[in-house]
């Protein structure tokens with residue numbers, strides 16, 4: 137059995153942590169939350185996150201030298217999280233990108249004002265060529281290149297060397313097309329040529345030069361309950377953060393990254409299996425309870441479940457009550473050992489931010505439960 141003490145993020149050299157920031161994702165929790173759980177449970181051997189988002193838990197497990205499994209219903213989250221488990225060199229990533237671009241450029245690019253203004257024509261052709269080739273590829277190098285591209289797809293325009301391929305945009309979420317076009321026109325911002333390979337090269341080197349040794353594991357695309365029911369492995373540490381009640385626009389807010397992964401070239405407004413799509417709080421609590429029950433069935437006796445949860449200010453809910461009710465609802469043997477305030481999340485990581493109400497974010501809570509009863 138592995139016994140590890142996992143230091144907090146401040147103890148790691150900054151370049152070892154860079155891969156964790158390969159691409160922003162709404163509502164990611166800080167690396168220190170899973171690192172603290174790993175330190176508190178040093179006998180853990182395999183870690184699970186059934187709502188893995190961009191894979192922060194998976195990266196913490198990698199730092200601790202442990203394999204980890206993540207599940208998410210959003211293809212963007214899965215593509216980012218996969219990179220957290222992969223070991224490749226920056227030169228392999230750059231070689232693949234060059235090979236794809238040298239292999240023949242695609243001519244068919246998405247049409248319309250948004251696309252004309254978002255990317256310079258040649259940059260868009262490179263992007264489409266990379267997108268279409270990567271859609272057919274499943275190797276670890278392709279998965280890493282895909283995650284690197286998701287991270288440079290859109291963001292602010294630099295004065296010096298470009299870091300992003302797009303015209304001016306936020307990096308955390310993709311602006312809606314009509315709004316973006318209006319902004320670019322108003323500020324007279326024509327897109328400039330950004331050679332994709334140069335940005336890929338700089339970014340891959342920065343992210344991967346000091347990446348820690350990968351320790352194995354896997355990321356699954358799908359609903360957590362359905363996926364957990366099909367798994368064979370057993371876990372002894374679960375660290376996760378479900379969407380807040382009412383938070384279901386993960387795909388629409390990441391529509392440009394969704395397009396890169398094969399989605400439509402316009403905003404998809406569906407909620408696509410999101411757990412927070414339930415019509416009322418009772419249904420949401422029950423759905424969460426089903427996740428904790430399915431998790432228990434895949435855990436060893438004595439396993440720990442650490443959950444961070446909060447609330448959208450607009451939802452007027454009590455996150456602590458909701459979360460405790462969901463654990464009770466699971467009737468799966470989880471016994472709550474600790475409940476405490478996690479504080480107000482930093483502005484950039486709040487689930488509330490996308491509603492433009494980040495200033496009024498509600499405190500998050502952490503609960504830790506132990507699997508004591510027999511899972512059903």
Ligand SMILES: C[S@@+](CC[C@H](N)C(=O)[O-])C[C@H]1O[C@@H](n2cnc3c(N)ncnc32)[C@H](O)[C@@H]1O
Nearest residue numbers: 164165187189190192208209210359360410411
């Ligand atoms: C709060 S985020 C997790 C963020 C993560 N802790 C991180 O650091 O990136 C919640 C995630 O749950 C996912 N999700 C929502 N419903 C789901 C379901 N039914 N099955 C699996 N994942 C789901 C969302 O797509 C979202 O990525």
